[in-house]
Amino acid sequence: MPWLYNESKLWWFLYLIGATVVLILLQQTYIVSDILYYNTYGDQLSVDTIEMMIGGARKYVWVSYLIAPLLLLLRVTFVACCFYTALFFKNVKSDFASCINIALKSDTVFLVFMLFNIMYQAFVPASNLTELAANPISLLYYLDVESIPVYLLYPVGLFNLSEFFYWGLMIGLVRYRYKFSTSESFSFVVGSYGIGLLIVALIFALILM
Numbered sequence: 001m002p003w004l005y006n007e008s009k010l011w012w013f014l015y016l017i018g019a020t021v022v023l024i025l026l027q028q029t030y031i032v033s034d035i036l037y038y039n040t041y042g043d044q045l046s047v048d049t050i051e052m053m054i055g056g057a058r059k060y061v062w063v064s065y066l067i068a069p070l071l072l073l074l075r076v077t078f079v080a081c082c083f084y085t086a087l088f089f090k091n092v093k094s095d096f097a098s099c100i101n102i103a104l105k106s107d108t109v110f111l112v113f114m115l116f117n118i119m120y121q122a123f124v125p126a127s128n129l130t131e132l133a134a135n136p137i138s139l140l141y142y143l144d145v146e147s148i149p150v151y152l153l154y155p156v157g158l159f160n161l162s163e164f165f166y167w168g169l170m171i172g173l174v175r176y177r178y179k180f181s182t183s184e185s186f187s188f189v190v191g192s193y194g195i196g197l198l199i200v201a202l203i204f205a206l207i208l209m
Contacts, residue, residue, distance in 0.1 A: 001176045004105050009097070012104055013072070016111055020068045023114050028061055031121045032132070040128040072107060078200075079103035079193055083174075086192035092178060102173040109169055113137060113162035137161040151208040155201045167193075 034054055041050050080099035087094045117135060126132035134141050138160035140153065148156060167189060175185040 001172050005101060005173055005176055007105070009101050009104055012108075016072060016104070016107060017069045019111055020072070020114070021065050023111070023118060024064055024068065027118050027121070028064075031118060031126075032057075036126060036129050036132060040130060076100060076103040076107060078196065079106070079170075082192040082196035086188060087178075090188070094178070098177055102170060102177060105173060106166055106170045109166040110162055113165075135160065151205040154204045154208075158197070158201065 037050050037054050037057075038047075041053070045053075077100075080096060080103045083099040083102065084094065084096050087099070116137070120136055121132065126134075138157055140148075140157050140160075143156070145153070170189050170193065171182070171185045174180060174188055175182060178185075178188075180188060
């Protein structure tokens with residue numbers, strides 16, 4: 001844990017961005033194929049319309065590369081703010097940079113599971129875009145999605161292995177940085193990130209209701 005925490009934040013951020021871009025490129029090149037569009041929309045849209053969709057997806061694929069660092073920054077900043085606020089009310093001295101560091105290093109978990117998902121898609125090819133979006137490490141994968149209200153999809157989707165290991169890494173880094181016990185670190189993450197995540201899930205649910 002010390003080596004991970006003490007790694008340069010800037011270099012780790014660049015590493016996460018670079019690796020994410022490479023994984024997106026691999027997915028777009030080897031996983032996403034034209035046939036998936038035809039299998040998904042063949043019964044609903046004309047061939048010309050589907051070809052326009054494919055052309056549009058290829059033309060604006062660069063947007064996904066731009067969104068990747070923005071989403072990372074947003075997620076890391078959100079988690080760091082949750083931590084910093086909780087530390088303030090807990091009367092624990094800390095700088096915001098430490099909170100950023102923990103949030104940034106913990107985000108590595110999502111990169112690892114992104115790689116796992118691409119490997120899974122390579123060995124178990126999807127027949128359409130719906131199957132491609134399915135994630136075998138998520139609870140949603142094993143449920144009848146059509147029977148679940150739209151506003152509950154995001155909260156239910158949070159029950160997945162990547163989120164589980166994300167919490168675990170955060171707890172470990174918090175324990176190392178602030179010298180909390182394991183139970184104190186768990187309670188801290190629940191009372192900071194957990195509450196923030198619950199608020200976000202409620203906002204999404206209210207918007208989609």
